[in-house]
Amino acid sequence: MKTMNLKRVKLLTLVMLMSIPAFAHRMEFEIIPSADFVSRYVWRGTDCGPTSIQPAITAAYKGLSLELWGSTDFTTPVKEIDITLGYEINGLNLALVDYWIKEYDGFRYGDFSNNHAFEASIGYYFGDSAPLTLTWSTMFAGGADKKENDKQAYSTFIEANYDFSVKNVDLSAGIGVSPWKSAMYHRPGTSGFALCTVSLKASKAIRITDSFSLPVFVEGIFAPNQDDVFLVFGISL
Numbered sequence: 001m002k003t004m005n006l007k008r009v010k011l012l013t014l015v016m017l018m019s020i021p022a023f024a025h026r027m028e029f030e031i032i033p034s035a036d037f038v039s040r041y042v043w044r045g046t047d048c049g050p051t052s053i054q055p056a057i058t059a060a061y062k063g064l065s066l067e068l069w070g071s072t073d074f075t076t077p078v079k080e081i082d083i084t085l086g087y088e089i090n091g092l093n094l095a096l097v098d099y100w101i102k103e104y105d106g107f108r109y110g111d112f113s114n115n116h117a118f119e120a121s122i123g124y125y126f127g128d129s130a131p132l133t134l135t136w137s138t139m140f141a142g143g144a145d146k147k148e149n150d151k152q153a154y155s156t157f158i159e160a161n162y163d164f165s166v167k168n169v170d171l172s173a174g175i176g177v178s179p180w181k182s183a184m185y186h187r188p189g190t191s192g193f194a195l196c197t198v199s200l201k202a203s204k205a206i207r208i209t210d211s212f213s214l215p216v217f218v219e220g221i222f223a224p225n226q227d228d229v230f231l232v233f234g235i236s237l
Contacts, residue, residue, distance in 0.1 A: 032058040038234040041071055044157050044176055044185060045196040045223035047230070048080075049073045063088045078103055093123040093135070099144065114143035117155075117184075131163040145183050155182030157196065170203040178225070187226055194225040203236075 035055040041048040049071070056069040064087050071080040079102050086095040099117040100109055107115050123135035138156045139145040147153045159176040175198050178184075181191040199221045205213040214235065221230040 028061060030058075030060040032060065034058070035237045036234050037237075038232055040230060040232050041073065042219075042221055042223075042230045042232055044159075045221065045226055045228070046185065047226070047228065049078055050075055077105070081109070091125040091127060093121075093125070095119075095121045095123075097121070097137075099142075101144070112142070117142040117144035133159075133161045133163075135159045135161075139184065147183060153181075153183035155184035156180065157185060159197075168204065172199075172201045172203075174199045174201070185225060190225065196223060196225050198222045198224070
């Protein structure tokens with residue numbers, strides 16, 4: 001998340017993306033398009049919508065990345081657009097994220113002070129010998145992360161994920177907590193420390209033909225703080 005003028009960020013991003021095709025072979029840029037199709041959109045233990053398509057495009061250069069990610073479902077006008085500026089070096093991951101969710105027509109993208117939430121995160125991957133990732137993420141600005149008294153909530157999510165495999169199936173076990181009351185992760189009437197997610201994700205490439213495999217995943221998510229549970233199916237492209 002950054003406090004600089006986001007209109008300037010979007011302009012610089014556009015110039016950067018337009019320049020990449022001509023200079024990629026000299027500047028070692030990567031352009032990575034991707035998309036997920038999910039049976040339900042669940043984010044940090046919160047139900048964010050029905051069946052959704054979630055495309056993304058990432059520009060990366062020597063550990064620095066800029067990603068544009070979106071989510072749109074098929075039955076409601078709700079949509080989400082996120083911009084992430086990230087940097088990775090030797091297992092250390094730093095990121096600034098701009099979240100924007102349009103719930104109805106009055107949610108304008110250009111209203112950054114009211115309709116966006118800005119987050120900074122730091123994470124560390126301990127390596128293949130101990131494939132544990134720890135991540136701390138805190139929202140520090142934006143009207144979408146406010147308390148009842150209109151002060152910044154500084155909603156924080158701390159997550160641990162451990163990756164392993166069983167019989168050619170990639171697995172990731174995760175747990176996520178909110179250390180104090182937040183505007184994002186606590187249901188009405190709850191406060192203090194909250195256990196937000198306990199999850200297990202299984203991923204596998206399903207062979208369709210000799211030359212084509214389809215990457216699919218199933219994730220079970222227990223969300224104690226929301227008193228909810230989810231089983232999500234997804235396809236990654």
